[in-house]
Amino acid sequence: MALNVWRRGHRVLWGAADRTHGYRLKRHLSNSSYLAQIHRTTSLEWSYLHVPGPQPLLDLTIGRAVDRAHDLYGDTEALVSVHEGIRKSFSQVKTEAEVVAAGLVSLGLQRGDRLGMWGTNNYHWYITQMAAAKAGLVLVNVNPAYRSEELLFCLNKVGIKALICDRDFKTSDYYSMVCSAIPEVTISSPGKIKSSAAPHFKTLIVHSTDVSEHLPGAYKFADLYEAGDSSHMKIVQELGHRLQLNECANIQFTSGTTGTPKGAMLSHQNVVNNAAGIGGRSEFDQYSHPQGPMKYFCHGSVVLNL
Structure with missing residues (x-):
């Protein structure tokens, strides 16, 4: 601490x-x-x-923390998503994170690029965070309650280059809201979005349970598992050795209740040690399955995910 x-x-x-x-x-x-x-x-x-106190700080990036968990716990269950019927071990998390990271690299995303994550409590939110860290990307948490105007503000505020979003949830049609904010999406090829409203934004990735649905201008999240090849995996592995502890790993927006949201930058070492300190004090290591809050919020993406 x-x-x-x-x-x-x-x-x-x-x-x-x-x-x-x-x-x-x-x-x-x-x-x-x-x-x-x-x-x-x-x-x-x-x-x-x-x-320094008696408990030293951990000199780990998020990606190395994932590797360490794999080495220590292997086939032990890391995550359970009850509503999706998904169970993953620490070894599976490491493997999938690297595969998805290679997929992100194959789309042209480079170290330091901003990757927005706009969605609800799902497994793909969790694996995206680990994959983004391994690819050297800065994950930007976008509030799932935002509408088109607020999304556009976030895209421009921190220069989001790619956005992963849910297809929809209850009354929130995320894909339609993206298209409302960036009309060019529907007439663009995936990964080649050009918009004067959001100049940095190039790539939309949608997580949809309907694999047959055609979403113009967007990749499907499932495509990331097939997009990368050995050359992209090599880049991910090299980044694992080159990424520095003080590099930005995450941007979280303030609530914006007294003004427009401000982006707070969190480093790899910041996030890892925050999780270790709070998790240890809360004795999360004593419980098999502590319940995870919303991934968007800091308690979910920082403390419980790690």
């Missing part, structure tokens, strides 16, 4: 590995004389201070 304090343009990063240590730090930091002592003894040339 860590407590970040910004002072005069500098961040003081305090390690708070246990609850007692964390409370003690909070008392100290509320004491003006203690902060004055920091000011006297700390060179302002330092960017940040790191006071």
